[in-house]
Amino acid sequence: MTLSDGYPTETIIGLEVHVQLKTQTKLFCGCSTRFGAPPNTQVCPVCLGLPGALPVMNEHAIDLAIRAGLAIDCSIPPMTKWDRKQYFYPDLPKGYQISQFDLPICADGFLEIPNESAPETPRRIGIIRAHLEEDAGKSMHDEAAGRHDSRIDLNRCGTPLLEIVSHPDLRSAKEAKDYLNELKLRMTHLGVSDCEMQEGSLRVDANVNLHIDVNGNKVATPIAEIKNMNSFRAVENAIEHEIDRQYDAWEETGKTIKDEAKTTRGWDDTKGKTFLQREKEESADYRYFPDPDLLPVRIPKERVDQARANLGELPAELCQRLQKQYGIKLYDANVIVNQGRALVEYFETAATRSGDGKRTSSWIQQDVMRNLNEKQLGIEDFRISADQLGDLLQRVRQGDFDNTRARDVFSHMLETGQSAEEAIKSLGIEAVDSSDIELLCRELLDANPQVIEDVKNGKQQAVGALIGQAKKKNANANPKQVRETLLKLIQQC
Amino acid sequence: MLDSAQEILKLQSQGEATAVEITTSAIERIEATQQSVNAFTHINRELAISSAEKVDEKRRLGEPLGALAGVPVAVKDVLCTQDMPTTCSSNMLRNFQPPYDASVVEKLRKADAIIIGKTNMDEFAMGASTETSAFGITRNPWDLTRTPGGSSGGATACVAAGTVPLSLGTDTGGSIRQPAGFCGVTGLKPTYGRVSRYGLVAFASSLDQVGPIGWSVEDIALLLQCISGYEPRDSTSLKHDVPDYRAALESSDLRGLKIGILREALDVDGVDDAVREGVMNSAKVFEQAGAEIIEISLPHSKYWVPTYYVIAPSEASSNLSRYDGAHYGHRASDLQPEKAESLGPLVATYCQSRAEGFGAEVKRRIMVGTYALSEGYADQYYTQALKARRLIKGDYDVAFSQVDLLLGPVSPTPAFPIGEKIDDPLQMYLCDLFTVGANLAGIPAISLPAGTDHQGLPLAIQLQAPALEETRLLFAGAAYQAATDFHKLRPDTFES
Numbered sequence: 007m008t009l010s011d012g013y014p015t016e017t018i019i020g021l022e023v024h025v026q027l028k029t030q031t032k033l034f035c036g037c038s039t040r041f042g043a044p045p046n047t048q049v050c051p052v053c054l055g056l057p058g059a060l061p062v063m064n065e066h067a068i069d070l071a072i073r074a075g076l077a078i079d080c081s082i083p084p085m086t087k088w089d090r091k092q093y094f095y096p097d098l099p100k101g102y103q104i105s106q107f108d109l110p111i112c113a114d115g116f117l118e119i120p121n122e123s124a125p126e127t128p129r130r131i132g133i134i135r136a137h138l139e140e141d142a143g144k145s146m147h148d149e150a151a152g153r154h155d156s157r158i159d160l161n162r163c164g165t166p167l168l169e170i171v172s173h174p175d176l177r178s179a180k181e182a183k184d185y186l187n188e189l190k191l192r193m194t195h196l197g198v199s200d201c202e203m204q205e206g207s208l209r210v211d212a213n214v215n216l217h218i219d220v221n222g223n224k225v226a227t228p229i230a231e232i233k234n235m236n237s238f239r240a241v242e243n244a245i246e247h248e249i250d251r252q253y254d255a256w257e258e259t260g261k262t263i264k265d266e267a268k269t270t271r272g273w274d275d276t277k278g279k280t281f282l283q284r285e286k287e288e289s290a291d292y293r294y295f296p297d298p299d300l301l302p303v304r305i306p307k308e309r310v311d312q313a314r315a316n317l318g319e320l321p322a323e324l325c326q327r328l329q330k331q332y333g334i335k336l337y338d339a340n341v342i343v344n345q346g347r348a349l350v351e352y353f354e355t356a357a358t359r360s361g362d363g364k365r366t367s368s369w370i371q372q373d374v375m376r377n378l379n380e381k382q383l384g385i386e387d388f389r390i391s392a393d394q395l396g397d398l399l400q401r402v403r404q405g406d407f408d409n410t411r412a413r414d415v416f417s418h419m420l421e422t423g424q425s426a427e428e429a430i431k432s433l434g435i436e437a438v439d440s441s442d443i444e445l446l447c448r449e450l451l452d453a454n455p456q457v458i459e460d461v462k463n464g465k466q467q468a469v470g471a472l473i474g475q476a477k478k479k480n481a482n483a484n485p486k487q488v489r490e491t492l493l494k495l496i497q498q499c
Numbered sequence: 500m501l502d503s504a505q506e507i508l509k510l511q512s513q514g515e516a517t518a519v520e521i522t523t524s525a526i527e528r529i530e531a532t533q534q535s536v537n538a539f540t541h542i543n544r545e546l547a548i549s550s551a552e553k554v555d556e557k558r559r560l561g562e563p564l565g566a567l568a569g570v571p572v573a574v575k576d577v578l579c580t581q582d583m584p585t586t587c588s589s590n591m592l593r594n595f596q597p598p599y600d601a602s603v604v605e606k607l608r609k610a611d612a613i614i615i616g617k618t619n620m621d622e623f624a625m626g627a628s629t630e631t632s633a634f635g636i637t638r639n640p641w642d643l644t645r646t647p648g649g650s651s652g653g654a655t656a657c658v659a660a661g662t663v664p665l666s667l668g669t670d671t672g673g674s675i676r677q678p679a680g681f682c683g684v685t686g687l688k689p690t691y692g693r694v695s696r697y698g699l700v701a702f703a704s705s706l707d708q709v710g711p712i713g714w715s716v717e718d719i720a721l722l723l724q725c726i727s728g729y730e731p732r733d734s735t736s737l738k739h740d741v742p743d744y745r746a747a748l749e750s751s752d753l754r755g756l757k758i759g760i761l762r763e764a765l766d767v768d769g770v771d772d773a774v775r776e777g778v779m780n781s782a783k784v785f786e787q788a789g790a791e792i793i794e795i796s797l798p799h800s801k802y803w804v805p806t807y808y809v810i811a812p813s814e815a816s817s818n819l820s821r822y823d824g825a826h827y828g829h830r831a832s833d834l835q836p837e838k839a840e841s842l843g844p845l846v847a848t849y850c851q852s853r854a855e856g857f858g859a860e861v862k863r864r865i866m867v868g869t870y871a872l873s874e875g876y877a878d879q880y881y882t883q884a885l886k887a888r889r890l891i892k893g894d895y896d897v898a899f900s901q902v903d904l905l906l907g908p909v910s911p912t913p914a915f916p917i918g919e920k921i922d923d924p925l926q927m928y929l930c931d932l933f934t935v936g937a938n939l940a941g942i943p944a945i946s947l948p949a950g951t952d953h954q955g956l957p958l959a960i961q962l963q964a965p966a967l968e969e970t971r972l973l974f975a976g977a978a979y980q981a982a983t984d985f986h987k988l989r990p991d992t993f994e995s
Contacts, residue, residue: 051597051598051599054826055821056597056598056599056827057579057585057587057592057595057597057821058585058597058601058696058697058698058699058700058701059599059697059698060696060732060733060734061734062731062732062733062734063734090817092817092820092872094820094823094846096823096825096826096845099821099825099826100820100821101817101819101821101823102817102820158825291873291874293817293869293872293873293874293877295813295814295817295872295877295881298703298705298735298814299701299704299734299735300735301734
């Protein structure tokens with residue numbers, strides 16, 4: 007990219023993403039990983055790091071990590087191991103974090119993101135590695151009213167995280183956001199993680215610097231690692247801001263990567279600025295060494311093959327299939343897939359039953375999702391089953407009644423929990439025989455000869471008034487059918 | 500009576516003594532010797548008596564009794580007990596009481612043993628003399644001017660002093676075998692993984708192992724049986740079945756058994772003549788019992804101590820990071836203002852809490868270990884030590900393809916005077932010359948009493964066996980004790 011008033015600049019971004027794996031229990035003990043429990047209620051001697059307590063690995067976390075790794079095209083080496091990363095902090099009760107140093111569980115993958123300059127060939131972002139580690143606790147510093155209380159909640163301590171480290175292949179804030187969206191889509195789709203930034207089940211650190219082309223000489227600005235971003239939007243904004251800041255700082259000081267070590271910067275969302283957190287990345291020496299309390303983990307090829315076989319369709323493949331199989335647009339397929347696997351299943355069941363993919367897709371995106379959002383529900387808890395929705399829409403497709411009438415049925419089903427058939431019955435909706443419709447139309451035309459004249463003079467919309475009257479006389483009369491019948495009868499006049 | 504678990508079991512089953520009587524006499528004996536020997540960091544008369552009462556009650560009601568019913572057992576203060584403090588003989592954990600029992604303590608309770616108290620040790624099991632304890636020095640019942648060895652000095656001295664027939668020690672580099680040797684009792688370090696480490700406060704996780712201490716092989720077999728076995732809470736515990744160890748004691752016919760005598764151990768400088776003689780005499784005993792004795796070499800044995808003193812402190816430096824004063828244990832109460840100013844309150848609290856809570860030897864090892872794991876040094880020290888460890892294991896594999904057991908000394912000298920080595924860490928570390936090999940290789944080893952020297956101090960021999968061959972150690976050990984009376988020698992201070 008080129009800044010409007012400066013030298014041509016290339017932005018270099020690498021992301022470190024922590025996703026919390028969706029296990030019931032922690033990585034090395036049986037404590038629950040549920041979010042939001044009262045402080046220090048989900049702890050035991052192991053995650054508290056009490057003397058004598060020992061970690062025992064959670065196999066499910068290994069399965070999820072393999073699944074995640076395969077989803078981002080990583081290889082899963084036959085052996086991985088646990089290492090201790092050592093530092094002192096009050097939310098780290100053992101004084102070390104159990105992590106993976108030189109033999110991560112996933113290595114050397116990639117993720118594809120849209121390519122604006124060449125839409126046919128997506129951009130491939132390299133992934134260096136993904137490794138498992140236990141989360142630390144949470145420190146809450148209460149400095150209000152002159153107090154300097156620090157409170158520690160160790161509920162989160164020992165929760166399994168997968169740290170996914172990208173190559174510095176991203177070139178803009180937008181690409182960073184695309185990468186995160188794609189990553190989140192895959193992780194949520196495969197049930198690996200909830201990826202809720204607000205709840206901390208997805209955390210992003212961004213390493214950013216600029217390559218400035220000064221008359222053919224490449225100048226690199228010092229690298230900054232940006233932390234504390236709590237939404238994808240914030241990641242995008244923080245990187246945008248950092249690009250400008252680094253350019254300005256370089257113009258002002260002339261400092262390059264050779265003059266200044268990596269710094270850590272926080273993101274202030276309200277001010278829209280990054281701020282210096284740590285002056286110089288003290289070359290932290292974590293003194294990694296293999297954790298003697300845990301055995302190396304052997305992952306036989308069969309286990310990886312099995313995981314691969316159980317992986318199912320990745321989101322992009324799924325979108326393509328939905329498009330083809332149900333005749334919906336890519337945009338619509340994306341919206342449905344983005345809602346997660348359960349909604350995809352709901353859609354497929356309903357669309358098959360209704361025989362009308364497009365209609366089903368639009369009903370789900372509008373009526374169903376609106377309702378879910380209002381009630382803060384997941385599709386699993388939705389009162390109308392996919393089959394029932396399919397039934398309803400199948401009737402619309404057949405022309406039994408129109409969308410408006412169908413919405414009444416939908417609301418009734420939602421209120422009462424009745425099936426489509428029951429709801430139709432209790433609303434007194436029945437298909438009206440075409441001879442009855444014809445009779446009704448004749449009566450209306452006889453009473454309103456002016457309409458016949460108007461239509462014959464080219465004012466087709468004149469029948470509209472009669473359609474309204476027909477509905478009043480018989481609520482079940484299908485407006486489309488009434489209209490067609492009226493026009494047919496007028497022709498015959 | 501208090502020097503034989505077998506006898507205590509027999510007396511109870513014959514109705515000649517109750518668990519309460521036995522426990523009471525054990526407590527009285529502890530109280531009588533505590534001032535001179537100082538083997539215990541904690542005793543709990545009420546708890547012990549009330550668990551003895553339960554055993555007596557069970558017996559009266561004819562309910563099934565555990566294998567150690569009514570037997571007083573002392574537990575090294577590095578094993579977690581939820582009803583007694585667990586201090587590791589450190590000021591850092593002076594007031595620490597864990598909310599759970601160590602796996603081996605649970606097993607003792609299940610076996611109806613009477614857990615009578617916690618025994619003194621070198622601070623965090625770092626030492627070979629029990630002089631680094633924050634709760635005072637433990638003295639050797641054979642000669643109160645000498646150390647009982649360490650780090651399980653309290654655990655062996657309490658047996659030698661006749662307070663209890665059995666105790667649990669831990670062995671990271673010889674901490675059961677060397678003090679057992681110094682105190683004239685029998686001690687066994689099991690195969691790494693044979694006994695669960697859950698609830699054993701870690702010193703060096705890849706080396707630590709809990710083991711039994713008693714007068715006779717017969718008694719320690721009983722305790723080993725009780726504590727062995729796979730346990731899912733310890734990932735390094737082995738899934739192999741536990742054999743019936745008593746079965747190993749039935750024969751003392753060693754014909755067909757090949758015992759290798761360690762050439763290096765006898766050639767090395769600094770080995771006391773009496774120690775060397777003890778080993779040679781024992782070889783004759785084994786020979787007479789039918790065993791074949793051949794000389795064997797472990798070529799990398801000269802690297803045992805240096806390898807050990809890189810790996811053990813490295814792991815210790817990490818394991819002891821948790822004692823930072825933030826969550827439990829000692830926390831500095833009055834920060835030095837200038838430190839608080841320059842380091843900030845958090846780091847100052849860490850530094851001062853650890854400076855106050857740990858003793859000199861612990862600090863020394865934390866520093867050595869931190870250095871050995873540091874960037875730029877790890878390759879030369881820690882990683883290099885891991886390579887050496889593989890070679891050391893390889894030596895044993897070769898040796899055990901030729902012989903069934905290895906015979907050698909436990910320690911270069913008998914018990915040394917209190918104060919002799921405490922200011923000379925290197926001399927102290929050399930106490931581990933013959934014991935750390937078994938820890939580095941993860942194999943089992945036993946220390947057996949082998950008479951006394953001219954000063955009346957106990958001598959000892961060590962047998963080492965391939966992994967999971969505790970049975971072989973017990974078999975040969977029992978045969979040795981059938982042919983000798985060394986395990987029946989008692990210090991002058993002993994009262995039966």
